[in-house]
Amino acid sequence: MLCGKKKLLVVDDVEINRIILKELFSEEFEVLQAENGCKALDYLQRYPSEIAIVLLDLIMPVMNGFEVLQNMQATGLIQKIPVILITGENDDEKTLKGYELGVSDLLTKPFNPRIVYRRVLNVINLYAHKENLETKLKEQKAMLEKQAQRLRQSNQFVIDALSTAVEFRSCESGEHIKRIRGLTKVFLEAIKDAYPEDYPLTPEEIDMISSASAMHDIGKIAIPDSILLKPGPLDSQEFEIMKTHTIRGCEILISLNFARDEEYCKYCYEICRHHHERWDGSGYPDGLKGDDISIWAQATALADAYDALTSVRVYKPAFSHQRAVAMIMRGECGVFNPKLLACFSRLESTLPEKIRLASS
Numbered sequence: 001m002l003c004g005k006k007k008l009l010v011v012d013d014v015e016i017n018r019i020i021l022k023e024l025f026s027e028e029f030e031v032l033q034a035e036n037g038c039k040a041l042d043y044l045q046r047y048p049s050e051i052a053i054v055l056l057d058l059i060m061p062v063m064n065g066f067e068v069l070q071n072m073q074a075t076g077l078i079q080k081i082p083v084i085l086i087t088g089e090n091d092d093e094k095t096l097k098g099y100e101l102g103v104s105d106l107l108t109k110p111f112n113p114r115i116v117y118r119r120v121l122n123v124i125n126l127y128a129h130k131e132n133l134e135t136k137l138k139e140q141k142a143m144l145e146k147q148a149q150r151l152r153q154s155n156q157f158v159i160d161a162l163s164t165a166v167e168f169r170s171c172e173s174g175e176h177i178k179r180i181r182g183l184t185k186v187f188l189e190a191i192k193d194a195y196p197e198d199y200p201l202t203p204e205e206i207d208m209i210s211s212a213s214a215m216h217d218i219g220k221i222a223i224p225d226s227i228l229l230k231p232g233p234l235d236s237q238e239f240e241i242m243k244t245h246t247i248r249g250c251e252i253l254i255s256l257n258f259a260r261d262e263e264y265c266k267y268c269y270e271i272c273r274h275h276h277e278r279w280d281g282s283g284y285p286d287g288l289k290g291d292d293i294s295i296w297a298q299a300t301a302l303a304d305a306y307d308a309l310t311s312v313r314v315y316k317p318a319f320s321h322q323r324a325v326a327m328i329m330r331g332e333c334g335v336f337n338p339k340l341l342a343c344f345s346r347l348e349s350t351l352p353e354k355i356r357l358a359s360s
Contacts, residue, residue, distance in 0.1 A: 007032055007050045008120075011040040011068065012057040012086065017109075021055060024113050025120070037063025041071055044081070051081050052124050056103075058087040058094065069101035078102035082127045084120060086111070159214050159268075166220050176307060177214040179355055183303030184296075185210035186354045190343035191295065198339070199295050205263075209296040212267035216275045216300050219249025231314050243284050246273050270294045275301045278334040291337075298337050302344060305333040306351075321352055 008029035010021045013036060022031040029052065034040040037060055044051065058065040065085060072078040078101070085098045088109040095106055104123045107116060185206055192201040201209075220228060223245050227238045234242055249272040253265070274288060274297035281289035283301075293301075309324035319327070325348050327333060329341065336344075347354065 005030055006052040007047055009034065009040060009043055009051050009054045011035075011037065011054060011060070011065070013060040014057070017057070017086075020113065021116070024117055028121075036060050037065065037068040040068050044072065044077055048077060048080070053120060053127075054081060054083045055107075055120070056083050056085055058085060058089070058098075066097065066101065069098065069103065073102055082123045084123060159211065166217055176311065179307050180213050180216065180300065180303050181210045182355050182357075183306060184213040184299045186347065186351070187299040187302055187340065187343060188296070190347055191299070191340055194343055194346075195339055201295070208264055209267050209271075209299070212264060212296070213271055213300040213303065215249070215253065215268045216271050216304060217245065217249070218252055218272060219245035219247065221252070222248040229314055233315065243276070246276055246285050249273070267296055271297050271300045273297075275304055277301070279337050280335040283334060295337075298340055301334075302328070302336055302340055305336075306344075309333070325351075 006029060008025050009032045010018050011034045012018050012021075015035075018033045018035075022033065025031055032043050032047075032051070034043055040054070040056070041063070044054075056065045056068060065087075069078065069083065072081070072083070082104040083102065084105045084107055085095075085103045086107045086109060087094065087098075090108060098106060104127070105119055107119070188199075188201055188206045188209060191199050192206070223242060227234065227241055230238065250269055253269055253272060271294075273285065274283075274293050277283035277286065277288040277293045277297060278301075279290060279293070279298075281287050283293075305328055306324055309319045309327060310321060312318045325344075328336070329345065344351075
């Protein structure tokens with residue numbers, strides 16, 4: 001049964017046909033009548049959410065049924081309002097064209113009123129069912145997105161907790177991970193805009209990568225205090241132990257087993273392992289070269305180098321922004337991707353403000 005009294009639009013240039021159909025449906029619907037396609041479109045524009053169905057004649061003056069269908073298709077109304085085509089011709093080509101334009105059913109004149117009645121109600125009920133399903137799917141999608149957001153927030157909490165624990169153990173502020181996230185995002189957005197064919201990153205991927213960048217130094221939790229907190233330069237043996245934080249960090253990530261099946265885990269793992277790799281192959285632990293190093297690990301590496309230079313460490317004071325930029329561009333922190341450095345150079349004057357905004 002139909003709920004409420006909606007409108008039914010009869011479009012036919014023959015008055016007797018309109019009268020028959022009005023009589024047939026007047027108890028169930030408010031029947032609107034149009035003698036041509038132009039009048040029909042006027043009704044459709046006035047009552048787009050109130051018309052339950054259109055009974056559309058094919059051959060009419062001023063504007064025929066196909067032109068009405070083409071307009072409904074162009075405006076998206078054919079997706080919302082079902083149309084039953086009424087024709088006096090038994091023409092397969094025209095029938096096929098009608099279905100291609102989105103009609104739900106076809107009636108051939110002369111028609112049996114009782115059959116017309118049942119077919120019209122069936123089409124309306126099918127559309128109502130389809131609309132109900134679409135509504136439920138939208139609700140389920142919204143619920144899943146909400147759950148995904150909660151999961152991302154939960155993951156972010158774990159990441160921030162672990163990363164901040166490492167920062168405090170290193171006698172550094174927890175602000176470091178915020179700056180790394182902000183810098184990584186700024187660098188990735190810049191290289192995506194400058195080299196979209198080489199690095200086709202989406203905004204969603206950039207957000208995920210910048211979040212994962214906070215895990216870059218998680219492996220330092222396994223480094224002895226005597227090395228991690230040493231106020232002076234490390235000797236060769238100590239440096240070899242320090243270098244293991246990349247691999248130890250990956251071991252920790254695997255043991256956590258969170259987001260194992262998600263792309264997010266891949267970003268965390270590759271950033272953790274490869275943020276000390278360098279473009280010329282001189283980095284560690286795997287000696288990767290060029291774009292064998294993922295762009296997310298490259299961006300995090302540059303972010304980490306810049307932030308290390310401009311922040312106080314147990315072994316050095318903070319350098320100025322200008323000095324840090326000059327040291328990176330001269331290769332004093334290792335060799336970086338020339339395209340990434342070009343973006344870094346273009347960002348030089350605005351970088352401190354971008355960092356502040358991105359990490360706030």
